[in-house]
Amino acid sequence: MRTSSQPPDPRTLVLFGVPFHDVTMTETLAWIDWLIASKLAAYLATANLDFAAQASADVELQRILVEAALVLCDGTPLFWASRLAGKPLRERVAGSDLVPRLAAHAEQRGYKIFLLGGEPAILEKAAENLSRKHPLLPPVGFYSPPFASLQDLDHEGILARLQEARPDILLVAFGCPKQEKWISMHYRTLGVPCSIGVGATVDFLAGKVLRAPGWVSALGLEWIYRLSQEPKRLFGRYWKDLCFLCSQSWREYQVSRATQCLASPEAVEVPPCPGLEVIPWTGAISASRLEELLKPSMKQPFVIDLSGVTGVDSRGLGMMLRIVRESWTTGVAGCFLAPSPAVRLVIEVTRLERILPVAETMDDAKVLVIRENFVKQLQPRIEESGEALTFHFPPRVTAENVEALGQATHQRWEEHSQARTMTVNLKETTFIDSSGLGLLLRIHRLATQRPGGQCTLLHPHQNVLNVIRIARLENLLLPHGT
16 A cells, blocks of 8 residues: 555666666665655665576576565666666666665664674674764664575574664675575564665775776776776676676567567457456557556456567566566466467566466466465465375465464474375475575475485476575485486
8 A cells, every 4th residue: 555655656677587666866765764664674676787697597586676675776787778778777776875875864864774794894894984974873783694505594593683673774795696585585574674685885885895986987887996806706707797698688689679570469359257357458568658558456366468469678577577566465366368479578588487477378367366366375285195294385485474384394294203205295386485495494304304204395396496406405305306
């Protein structure tokens, strides 16, 4: 529900599969003010080209960026790409610029800031410098947990410190994508109004790494300046990012040419369906037409028919992602129906087929909507057969339902002390996040600690396999290959 003081929803532009919000620095600070005043738990992402490259391979990171309250353009190549796409972002809002401005803003408003992650000495120096530069700023809290993988971090200890500190703004410096995944796992529980992954910005605050001169940044050459300071650490990353930029730009250019040659599709007539809001979209889904498109009311399940769409641009994709995000937020299930060849090509080249719920027929759409209605299911369906227990998990296993699912699974396994085989059926599960991955690890440990016990994952979706493989846990969770 929108409040009168909430800033207007920013336009969304999709670049290389990542949604960016068209906001200025001033508008970003206004959004943060509103989040803090509303006491809503949310997070912002400052995404650069490296984010886009990683999100292309990592479905969890891509989804985290779709769910973010704001995704800020922190990369000059992406800012330039928005201009080449003909839908330019008004301003580049870099994290290294945002945090100093945010500290000054927090001093004026009395907001409490907490720094998490990074090297202990660097973090302490960063907090000290912030307090010295902004003497009226409430004491800056900080904590550098011992280095560990995301799954091995002392999550309970970190959460306890943060809940005691009760900051308004949490700046996390674990590096991408670890910091974004940690925030996504915990921001709801923490209740911090504004969490931001800041990466190397802490090094700038501490004076360990110097910012490029203003004229260098203005020319978009700050990356060269940083590379000259840390060549060993940054050269490999920058090379990979450059390769991604070139290859993805070429693929999207080829798709753009191919869609122009496609014949105009004929919309398939979709009859009214009781209990479903059916919305037809036709013609080009582009920036110039977004205001005239009919949007779901979010009062009942919906289907958006794309069979008559002749093409979709970066802002059209942004509209589709905004609808999906609102669907997740409100809990109203919906999907896109029968995308035309032009739409399908664009969705696939941006890897958004992993995010957007798509059905080929109305029957498929009904099944998908019914399945999505159980997305926050807190109890797995359980089948018992002799010494075997099979747990059927819901469509998504994330921080929202993982604890309840874990408790139910653990309780049933303990009640059946004769059971030796635990099977987790993931046939209906289209997505897990790092919290869900942690649950699978706990289940595997629970089963194998019993003499003769074993755990098997059944029918894992490609998105689930992606999360497991990104974490390099396939040898543990998928020993026989999938």
